[in-house]
Amino acid sequence: MTETEHLGAGLLNRGVSRRSFMKYCVSLTSFMALPGSLAPVIAQTLGKARRQSVIWLSFQECTGCTESLTRSHAPAIENLIFNYISLDYHHTLQAASGEAAEAARNTAMALSSGKYLLIVDGSVPVNDRGVYSTIAGISNLQMLLTCAKDAAAIIAVGTCASFGGLPAAKPNPTGAVSVRELMHRGIIAGKPLVNISGCPPLPIAISGTLAHYLMFGRFPGLDDLGRPLAIYGNTVHERCSRLHFYEQKKFAKSFDDEGARKGWCLYELGCKGPLTHNACSTTRWNSGTSSPIESGHPCLGCSEPEFWDRGGFYENLIPEKAPAGSVAANIAESGEAVFESNCSYCHGPGPGSFRTLPEKIPELFGPEAPGVHRFNISDEELNNLVNYLKSPDKRGRL
Ligand code: SF4
Ligand code: SF4
Missing domain, CATH: 4.10.480.10 (Cytochrome-c3 hydrogenase, C-terminal domain)
Structure with a gap:
């Protein structure tokens, strides 16, 4: 998919039928708690969305959240939406490694300053100056501080990034905390934040939130814990x-x-x-x-x-x-x-x-x-x- 191609054209080029795309838009409409009659409008708006720069940071986690979205046994629209974004940095999925990977992150941050979407999975260790988890010699906390500063918004994917998760289980030896906690403490910059909790989260929760952001430049309605109401508004x-x-x-x-x-x-x-x-x-x-x-x-x-x-x-x-x-x-x-x-x-x-x-x-x-x-x-x-x-x-x- 080219940088200038719209999402609708990109999906059609990848063999997604108009019928499948419409079906996905109907489920998105319900995800956004909108009347079903608005599905064609959603399809039109989403079809015209342009690529969004995304930096994905993985901290204390198990890779389950990425697996949830990308490893469905058949290519679903969820992963095609995911493929559509400009994923400029992702530890698990990127081909680059070492200095080239860090250079890609710095370039994306410079080129899309104030516009890129930051996705975080995994909790952040803060005990002992964060020595328990580092990437390229940089502590998770320092990397998050740097990347959050010029992000347009942050998506915390999974229960670890949303609430601390298993790494924060008692006695929490690494001092693992969530992104929201760091924001509440004023340690990282305050930005629009959505929590997509789950161990792992449902793929539609991740892709639907991304699609909503692509269409409207903001997140859907959230509950008290910062989760999209459309997914987390009811109990199981x-x-x-x-x-x-x-x-x-x-x-x-x-x-x-x-x-x-x-x-x-x-x-x-x-x-x-x-x-x-x-x-x-x-x-x-x-x-x-x-x-x-x-x-x-x-x-x-x-x-x-x-x-x-x-x-x-x-x-x-x-x-x-x-x-x-x-x-x-x-x-x-x-x-x-x-x-x-x-x-x-x-x-x-x-x-x-x-x-x-x-x-x-x-x-x-x-x-x-x-x-x-x-x-x-x-x-x-x-x-x-x-x-x-x-x-x-x-x-x-x-
Ligand atoms: S059924 Fe419960 S434990 Fe299982 S994935 Fe859903 S919320 Fe999580
Ligand atoms: S199995 Fe029983 S308790 Fe659990 S969610 Fe279903 S009805 Fe409720």
Whole structure:
């Protein structure tokens, strides 16, 4: 594809039919939460988009994010969109190495100063002046500082770049932090930033955000954690193909029991779908073939902050009911246990980061509650929770 060629022409030249392109634009329209009738307008605008200079930095990561986008078994429009950008620097994909690679990065930064898009995957180690990860003798932190300065905007791809990811798992020996954290601390320049979390993220989340930027020069609407609402606005649970079993309280108890064979809900095998914002249930993986839950594995919560430090992947979110009156039952019923079992996964350990008034908590549960709060909690447990959060030593922290 030439530098001046428009995206539409480039795709047609690569054998993508107009029908496939339109189909992709329809899914993009829904990604942008626009009415389906606007798909032809999106197709026209995207078709006329010009190449965008992109510098992609990979820090403490596993290459899974790049693999997610580029290694689909058949050429999909997602990777053709990716091929369309001017990827001026990418550790894994570039042919150049050593001094030639660093020269390419410096040239791209100079030629497109203020215009290039910076994509980061992997977290950034900051302990001991960032010695734990270097490229060409330059610490990740220093490279990010330099590249962020003249970037037009930054895309943090994957849970590591978005929230610290596995490298930040306790005790976090390298001091791994996210791009957003560095921006909040004022260490790197403040720029428009979008987080595409997931371990790895869905290809449509990456390519759709890129396509949106190519068309409008800005990012789509974002949630509180800086993620595109169109992908992360719902939980995996809300659109899950096993949801009717959850509502009928039909749960698989092991991976090879009758319930598992019948496709029952995986909640009691540790599924974190009710607390995890991602579009795996709707867009699915491998060109829409299936999703982890459809294939029989519970959601691990990979698109949420600290998913690796929030209890075992196969631990039930609902505490086991112990015999009434036993010490275990008393502990399970205490407000603190209710908080730790039900609230801390999203709201963090202890009530320190909890902002809701205790009196308002009962309104957040029940059939009309937001999806994320639609789980079983008894009146007694709710009462214990409210009393726990009302207690004087906790109230001061609300
Ligand atoms: S708990 Fe998990 S398996 Fe069950 S319906 Fe929700 S997302 Fe699907
Ligand atoms: S189902 Fe859950 S753990 Fe699996 S990819 Fe989706 S968000 Fe991540």
